[in-house]
Amino acid sequence: MPLTDLLKAKINHGFDHLDVDGDGLLTEQDHVLMGRRAAESLGHAPGSPEERRIVDAYLRIWNDLHRPHIPDGGEAITREQFLTSTASLADDPRAARETVGAIAEAFLAIADTDTDGRVSPDEFLVFQHGHFPGLSEAESAEAFRHLDTDGDGHLTAEEFVRACVDYWTSTDPDNPGNWWAGRPVG
Numbered sequence: 001m002p003l004t005d006l007l008k009a010k011i012n013h014g015f016d017h018l019d020v021d022g023d024g025l026l027t028e029q030d031h032v033l034m035g036r037r038a039a040e041s042l043g044h045a046p047g048s049p050e051e052r053r054i055v056d057a058y059l060r061i062w063n064d065l066h067r068p069h070i071p072d073g074g075e076a077i078t079r080e081q082f083l084t085s086t087a088s089l090a091d092d093p094r095a096a097r098e099t100v101g102a103i104a105e106a107f108l109a110i111a112d113t114d115t116d117g118r119v120s121p122d123e124f125l126v127f128q129h130g131h132f133p134g135l136s137e138a139e140s141a142e143a144f145r146h147l148d149t150d151g152d153g154h155l156t157a158e159e160f161v162r163a164c165v166d167y168w169t170s171t172d173p174d175n176p177g178n179w180w181a182g183r184p185v186g
Contacts, residue, residue: 006184021033031062035055041127107127119160120154121140140182143182147159147180163179
């Protein structure tokens with residue numbers, strides 16, 4: 001499947017937020033910083049066991065899902081490498097579910113702070129602020145409404161994971177997952 005402008009825009013937008021230190025590379029340090037930012041947005045103190053748990057979850061994502069795909073044993077992923085590898089998942093739904101789905105499940109464990117198996121609008125807002133700090137409360141609420149495909153006021157585990165996978169892989173401009181990072185780009 002050819003890389004569409006929409007998918008390229010979403011992947012680049014996502015990379016911009018994953019590259020926390022803004023050096024143009026996705027690294028282990030970016031994952032540490034994402035974990036700290038997510039923990040802070042959830043109200044956990046720096047150095048606390050809760051922060052460590054979240055940072056460790058992001059480091060597992062780095063070590064299990066990103067690092068093995070770095071060419072020649074490097075320590076970073078360039079934007080172009082990220083774009084190419086992520087875009088290739090649009091052609092392989094099974095691989096997308098295994099990789100991005102695993103990331104989404106790790107995110108779900110972080111976002112579902114009351115551990116009831118679903119994400120409320122408030123949990124979604126706090127979680128999204130850890131990833132997309134510029135996302136306003138109104139933008140988060142609007143995104144949540146699109147992602148809550150059954151309209152029950154919560155994101156089930158299935159809705160949460162599907163939205164994340166669809167954000168990174170769908171070329172359909174009407175896919176609800178396009179709202180994962182707020183108002184769709186592209």
